[in-house]
Amino acid sequence: MSSDLHAPPVLSTPAEYTFEDPTPSAALSKENRPVRSDDELCAVYEIARTAAEIVKENWSRVALQFPDAMLADAPWVVEALQRELRKLEDSVLDSITGKIEQSASTPEDAQQNQKKKRRLYILADTSYSACCVDEIAAEHADADAVVHYGRACLSPTARLPVLHIFTRQELDHNAVADSFAQEFTDKETKAIIMADVMFQEHVAPVCALLNARGYKHIFATEIIRDPSSTIPNRSVQSLDPITADKHDYDLNEYHLFHISTPPTSLLLTLSSRLASLRIYPTPSSPYTTTTSVQDPSATSSMLRRRYALVLRLATASIIGILVNTLSVKNYMSTISTLREQIAAAGKKSYTIVVGKLNAAKLANFSEIDGWVVVGCWESGLVDQDGLFKPVITPFELGLAMQSDETRIWTGEWWGGIEGVKSEPDAGTDSTKTQQTTEAEVSEDIEGGIDDEESEPPVFDLRTGKLVSNSRPMRVAIRSAPSTTNGSHSNGGVITTPQTTGSAMVKRGTGEIALVNGVASPGAEYLRSKRTWQGLGSDFNPGEDEDSTVIEEGRSGVARGYTVGEEQGRS
Structure with missing residues (x-):
């Protein structure tokens, strides 16, 4: 009984599970990681190019984002970058010092003005997917830019500049060409060679090798930052140089040969855009987290x-x-x-x-x-x-959201937000549709029809059963008080300024709760179906105790909270 409680119920995680991670890490164990020399690691992580770009852009605070599989190399990368940055800055200072020997400035002034303290921050355990740039974590470090390592979705970022280091991987070109020849014996085959971004540098040499073996219609892809293109983030410049900038091709006659196992989303996207897909699995490496090879022939069942x-x-x-x-x-x-x-x-x-x-x-x-x-x-x-x-x-x-009559499944698929751009006409049509629906509902109510008989029934096509609550907001419109009494409808919800959050709107099948005058199916679910409604609902040891004075807490990011009206650093 709640009246017998002398303390709030224990809702926290037991101590023995505090540090247990429910999501397994994709990083490989130390025993399975190959031993690489410093020169090999410098080539893999492109230390020289990264340092040159940092100096060129004059970034002083740089966030280095690593996926789990590369996190073990992160300390080494930071040390190597710091050494390379010092070399570049020293060489720049030497050249500047030679130019100002005849001026009023001194070499010490030049060193103080030109040599700046650069800070490098390691980002791990990203807030979302590792393929995306974690700008939120970078802003906590007040970073000027992000260096993203490994696989990347190349989606455009919103705030910070990004340098993508895909890392350089080894690949046997002859083995790839032999695998292609086994898949396509006809020399007249029209094929596009594509690779994961980590193996992109090998696409051109493989295409040249296949051309030397007699294949006449082999086309290489190039990396672009356009996820909405026909081949996401890829262009085929040699396919049609005139319209190449549009990256919009009809590839139904072309086969795709992909180097390294692609993500499942890419397989589903390309399944309806090309004649077929073939995959060349790359050797196991500490920089590839995918262990199983996707079967392109299974895309139809996945789409179903x-x-x-x-x-x-x-x-x-x-x-x-x-x-x-x-x-x-x-x-x-x-x-x-x-x-x-x-x-x-x-x-x-x-x-x-x-x-x-x-x-x-x-x-x-x-x-x-x-x-x-x-x-x-x-x-x-x-x-x-x-x-x-x-x-x-x-x-x-x-x-x-389409009706059963207009919904047509063509096999086309897309996983991103690029295909959901708001069109001006679409927004106007949506508003007109809502206004028309509300007008029809008002007319039905005036004619004495206040139930759902005017709406077409909704059936679950999987079970064949009637679904009575699939359009709760239209039911709220129909059951709301008349607009002449002070309430009005806006965008499919009912706003009643005079009502409070605990008010109800009667409808044919029961009641629906209002939150600040707006119909809320979520609040109705909380009121009618949830058996537990939060901490404090079943515990009140001292009803006559005075309330604690409310004080303003901390705000801001973790690296620099603002406490009340005072500035404080955490």
């Missing part, structure tokens, strides 16, 4: 599973917008567009940021019927293992 998730979201009433990035450019406008799409369909949306995704975090929101991920084109594809509710991409949400 994705379509099944789309059908589940089509009948959802509450959809969570899951923010999986705070760095990808234009992610805020994507969130606004998704909200408009969900509201136009008569559903409720909630925007949630949880950092790295796992089943335990998402299970805390039991009222959410499904999730849509706002992230880069790679992190938008979330593994469904262990998840209680489906997680889809913005492209898939666009299909789910």
Whole structure:
């Protein structure tokens, strides 16, 4: 009984599990890591080029972002960069000192003005996907730029300049050519050679070797920063030099030969854009976290599973917008567009940021019927293992919000936010659709029809059952008080200035709670279905005790909190 409690219930994690990481690390053990000399590591991490770029751009505070698989080399990289930076700065000082010998300035003045203290920071345990630039962590260090190591999705960043070091990997060109010849025996085959960014430097030599063996229609890809291109982040300059800048090709007649195992999102994206895909698995290395080779022939079954998730979201009433990035450019406008799409369909949306995704975090929101991920084109594809509710991409949400009559599955797929750009006409049409729906509802109410008979029924195509609550916001519009009594509708929700957060709107199937005058299916779920509503709801040892004075706490980033009105450093 709550009245028998003398202390709040224990809700914290037991001490023995405090430091347990639920997500296994992708880094290889020391026993499996190859031994590399300093010269080899300098070549792998491109120490000279990185230091030259830092000096050229005059960056004083640089964040070095490593994935888990490269984290063991991070201390060595920092020391090597510091040595190389000192060499470059000394050489620059020597040249400047020689030029000012005849001037009024002294060499000491030149050294004081030109030689600046550079700070390097190691970023690990990224807030989101390792392929994305972690600008949030870099801003905690007040960094001027980020050096990103390893695989990258190359999504445009929002705030900081980025230097991508893909790392240089060894590859046997003859072995790659032999594998290609086994897959394609016809010398007239039209094929595009592509590689993971870590092996991109080997694409041109492999193409030259295949041309020497008699293949006439072999095309090499080049890296660009355009995830929305036909081949994400790649262009085929030799395919059509006139329209090469558009990076928009019809590749249905071309086969793709990919060096190194690509991410699953890339396989699904290209499955409907090219004639076929072949993969050449690269040797095991400490810089490649993928251990299994994807089977391109399995993409059709994976797409069917994705379509099944789309059908589940089509009948959802509450959809969570899951923010999986705070760095990808234009992610805020994507969130606004998704909200408009969900509201136009008569559903409720909630925007949630949880950092790295796992089943335990998402299970805390039991009222959410499904999730849509706002992230880069790679992190938008979330593994469904262990998840209680489906997680889809913005492209898939666009299909789910269509009616059963207009929804057509063509096999096309995309995982990023680039395909969800807000169009001016689309926003106007969405507003008109909502206004038309509200006008029809008002007319029905005036005619005496106040139930859902005017709306077409919604069926779950997987089970064949009728779903009565798939459009809760339209039900709220229909059941709301008349606008002549002071309430008005805006964007598919009801605003009633006179009502409080605990008010209810009656509807045909029951009641729906209002929060600040806005219909809230989430609040209704909390009121009617949740058995526990938070700390303090079942514990009140001293009702007559005076409340503690509320004081302003800390704010800001971890490296420099502001405490109340005073400035303080943590």
